[in-house]
Amino acid sequence: MSNAGSKAAARGRRIVAWAGIVALAVGTAEAQVAVRGKVVHTMAGPPISDGVVVITGGKIAAVGSAADVRIPEGHRVLEAAVVTPGLIDAHATAGLTGILNIPHDQDQLERSEPMQPQLRALDAYNTFDELVAYVRSFGVTTLHTGHAPGELIPGQTMIVKTAGRTVEDAVVVPTACVAVCLSTAAQKEERGQSPGTRGKMMSMLRAELVRAQEYLARREKVSELGKRPTRDLKLEVLAEVLAGRLPLLVTAHRAQDIAGALRLAKEFKLRIILDGAAEAYILLDEIKAAGVPVIVHPLMQRAVGEAENLSFETPAKLRDAGIPFAFQSGYESYVPKTRVVLLEAAIAAGNGLSFDEALRGLTIDAARMLGVADRVGSLQPGKDGDLALFDADPFEYTSHCIGVIIEGEIVSDVKR
Amino acid sequence: MKLRACGIKRAVRGRRALRAGVLVAGLLASVAVRGTAPARSAVSQGVAPAARSAETLQETDVAARETGATAFVGARVIPVSGPEIPVGTLVVQGGRILTVGPAESTLIPEGAARIDVAGKVIMPGLVCTHSHIGGVGGADSSAPMQPEIRIYDSINVRDSGFRRAVAGGLTTLNLMPGSGHLLSGQTVYVKLRGGDRIEDWFILDAERRPTGGIKMANGTNSMRDKPFPGTRGKSAAIVREMFVKAQEYRDRIAAAGDDLSKRPARDLGLEMLVEAMRGTKIVHHHTHRADDIITVLRLSKEFGFRVVLHHVSEAWKVADEIAAAGAPCSAILVDSPGGKLEARDLVFETGSVLEKAGVKLAFHTDDWITDSRLFLRMPALAMRAGLSREAALRSVTLSGAEMLDLGDRIGSLSPGKDADFVILSGDPFSVYTDVLETWVEGRKVFDRSDPKDRLHAVGGYGAGRDQAPYLCCVEEAGK
Structure with a gap:
């Protein structure tokens, strides 16, 4: 994003208060661009042959076939063989896990306590990390990023665009989920600390949620200020979870851990999103x-380890079962330091998903799951002008992403 | 030849054992997924009797193939040693390739079995010049250079990683110890024939010794606390001292002639370095950063050892120097740069830059670092960044074979070479292509239509590892 453009974008944005509330964005006057595609995948209807997408003021103004849609004066025109909505990485750690992989640039996991729901991704995100621009050059315009698996409650996640000079420029949803890790990665038996077992992990989560329930009740029902419990930022976040305003993003691979996540959700009437779920194919019905x-x-x-039984065909099985799914780059502790969600989804496209199904998991289905489908995920008038341009089938190993647009700004024009 | 026949018998036995093992896993899976994946459980439940009869057929097949010829007719054939044949015929006999050519002009010997592979693609079995499958355990932490270590003493041939390798079309691997040492031991070149012991997998040289190279490394992986080096200068100094010692050892043996009393005591480690300097063992050298690559070339010139440069994240910065030294490169591509400081400048363009500079290029899985099932993806990513299709094809076949001194035996579909080949459902470099079958020396070692093989090809319950992964030097950075 150009300096002037991002400043303008920043001017146009106002982050509204608190968790789960989508930041408002006012389009910028200079973001006027139109894209012609031999095929335009709108994700809101069948693909359009010889299609046009017009972006005015950062928002999509018109979408249709070249015969029907007139490109207004003053719009820069780009062309591509294949045009898709900007891609969504439904779970990443980019921006928190820097390219160098040295302590200096790794902020995805705080090891001092097992449960820290108060840690905000917003405070840890480095917009300038090269890997943010790197994934963007493959067409990724929206990231659901934040704290990585490795502690029982590692912290919060957020949703950002892969552009902007500050996180405030980039943010779409400041707090999207509270991450929970039902994995042996969060066990500390070797260090003589809790949780040390699966049973203890569940027990600690229950206890903390019960504490949050009581905190919430006392805060609401006790009117006398002096008798109210003092504010507890941890419990406030969990109270949002209990109220159904924030989902838990539960990382679980083994079938028993997936079952544990479902049990917890039922007990406390929580909204959860399963993350990872290597053995999900065992519990499709559940x-x-x-x-x-x-x-x-x-x-x-x-x-x-716990993902040893993962399958290239899990997305196809989730599709068969009618379970909504999206793709992610996940967290990597070594090389590659970030995965590229487009390349991950490509493997699913090669293993039982149709082209359209795989693309949905990178766009509209991911947007719906993350609650941002009003802004991103499909090419429809009024939505953000976020597009990815390709020279051929985006999933083929040898194709290239040739352009990326975020809110009408051309943010990448390298051939990647 | 006799030994080889024994090997095949053993291989068949091994396969049966393996099948039994997988069958158990398959049954477990069918229990676990009951009611949720009817199609798969039906297949699993039907397996027991069917598998036994298939087994019998299999053995007959092997016998027939060993004596007779088999013709694979109608596929697009990519010989690598020559132009692609749109509709071709491949004839194999006695574990070797008999003929390759256009279907309309290639003679099929009388009595040969015919297999229709119309619409499919046949290419040579893939050669991975750098793999860590099998629970490899090389040198320990007692010293930075341990040339006496033989990696083949540590391999578990039942590691499911090998099942995944054949599912990816791999037929020959260079199994290597890790990069945490300046010299972590001797590597071994193996064929994925199946069989119960690593001996069944050896590729023997003219003197019937197992072939392999020597694994060395520089840069950060081998820099650690004492007795390991702490700097790059010290790393090179330790290597230099050891090679000087080997030079003197070699010279003293020569000077002693037949006088046994004057000979130095035999040193199995120094012998290997002498072989390296003589050129009979190739040094496979882990190296990422441009300056580290140049250091390897300097040491190689100083002591006259033949070297293949491995990983070479920054080779694109010194491609001309590598070309001038005549050193081949076995590169790795991962999906993003970084993750370790030495890989921060890793780019997909490495392949095309090296090709243009005239450097011989291979790729490797470094399995666990990348998945052997997706090996063809790597040259495809290099093509995405400008590598020619021809170089991409050679990089996972013939060029790799040449880097193991096996270019006269494997790596292309040429008459007389081992019948190691892969049958693909489509173009080698497409994400939509599946490896359908993998053949080693005329014997099918992977068949995607067999549910037990398919489990390893796509994953699923029971595909998990029976061996701890080898992931050298992975440490959670920071916290």
């Missing part, structure tokens, strides 16, 4: 019945 969506592990995640 996941479906619980109405829980899945952000499926990166398809090329190493089949190691």
Whole structure:
């Protein structure tokens, strides 16, 4: 994003208060661009051959076939073989896990306590990390990013655009989810600390949620200021979860951990999103019945440890079961330091998903799951002018992303 | 030849054992997924009797193929050693390739079995020049250079990673110890024939010794606390001292002639360095940063060892120097730069830059770092960044074979070479292509239509590892 453009974008934005509330964005006057595509995948209807997308003031003004849509004066025109909505990475750690992978640039996990729901992703996100621009050059315009699995409650996640000089420029949803990690990665038995077992993990979560319930009740019902419990930022966040205003993003791979996540959701009437879910194919009926969506592990995640039984065909099985799913780049502790969600979804496209289904998991289905479908995920008038341009089938190994547009700004024009 | 026949028998036995093992896993899976995936459970439940008869057929097949010829007719054939054949015929006999050519002009020997592969693609079995499958355990922490270590003493041939490798079309691997040492031991070149012992997998040289190279490394992975080096200067100094010692060892043996009393005591480690300097063992050298690459070339010149440069994240910065030294490169591409400081400048363009500079180029999985099932994806990503299709094809076949000194035996579909090949559903570099079958020396070692093989190809319950992963030097950075 150009300096002037991002400043203008920043001027146009006002972050409204608190968790889960979408920041308002006012389009910028200079963001006027039109894209012609041999095929335009709007994700709001069948693909349009020889289509046009017009972006005015950062928002999509018109979408249709070149025969029907007139490109207004003063719009810069780009062309591509394939045009899609800007891609959504439904769970990343980019911006918190820097390219160098040294302590200096790794902010995805605080090890001092097992449960820290008060940690905001907003306070840890580095807009300038090269990997943010790197994934953007593959067409990724929206990231659901934040604290990584590794502690029982590692912290919050947020939704950002992959442009902007400050996180305030970039943010779409300041607090999107509270992350929970039902994985042996969060166990500390070796260090003589809790949680040390699966049973203890669940027990600690229950206890903390019960505390939050009581905190909420006392804060609401005790009118006398002096008798009210003092503010507790941890419990306030969990209270939002209990009120259904914030979902839990529960990382679980083994079937028993997925079952644990579903149990917890039922006990406390929580909204949850399953993350990873390597063995989800064992519990399809249960996941479906619980109405829980899945952000499926990166398809090329190493089949190691709890994810040893992961399958290239899990997305196809979720599709068959009617369970909503989206794709993610996930968290990597080594190389590649970030995965590219487009390349991960491509493996699913090669293993049982149709082209359209795989693209939905990168766009509209991800947007719906994350509650941002009013702004991103499809090419429809009024939505943000976020587009990815390709020279051929986006999923093919040898194709290129040739342009990326965020809110009408051309943010990448390298051939990647 | 006799030994080889024994090997095949053993291989068949091994396969049966393996099948039994997988069957158990398959049944577990069918229990676990009951009621949720009817199609898959039906397949699993039907497996027991069907598998037994298939087994019998399999053995007959093997016997027939060993004596007779088999013709694969109608596929697009990519010989690598020559132009692609749109509709071709491949004839194999006795574990070797008999003929390759256009279907209309290639003679099929009388009595040969015919297999219709119309619409499919056949290419040579893939050669991975750098793999860590099998629970490899090389040198320990007692010293930074341990040339006496033989990696083949540590391999578990039942590691499910090998099942994934054949599912990816791999037929030959260079199994290597890790990069945490300046020299972590001897590598071994293996064929994925199946069989119970690593001996069944060896590729023997003219003197019937197992072939392999020597694994070395520089840069940060091998820099640690004492007795390991703490700097790059010290790293090179330790290597130099060891090679000087080997030079003197070699010279003293030569000077002693037949006088046994004057000979130095035999040193199995120094012997390997002498072989390296003689050129009979290739040094496979882990190296990322441009200056580290140049250091390897300097040491290689100083002591006269033949070297293949591995990983080479920054080779694009010194491509001309690498070309001038005549050193081949076995590169790795991962999906983003960084993750370790030495890989911060890793780019997909490495392949095309090296090709243009005239450097021989291969790719490797470094399995666990990348998944062997997706090996073809790597040259495809390099093509995305400008590598030619021809170089991409060679990079996972013939060029890799040449880097293991096996270019006269494997790596292309040429008459007389081992019948190691892959049958694909489509173009090698498409995400939509599946590896359908993998053949080693005329024997099918992977068949995607077999549910037990398919489990390893796509994953699922029971596909998990029976071996701890080898992920050298992965440490959670920071916290």
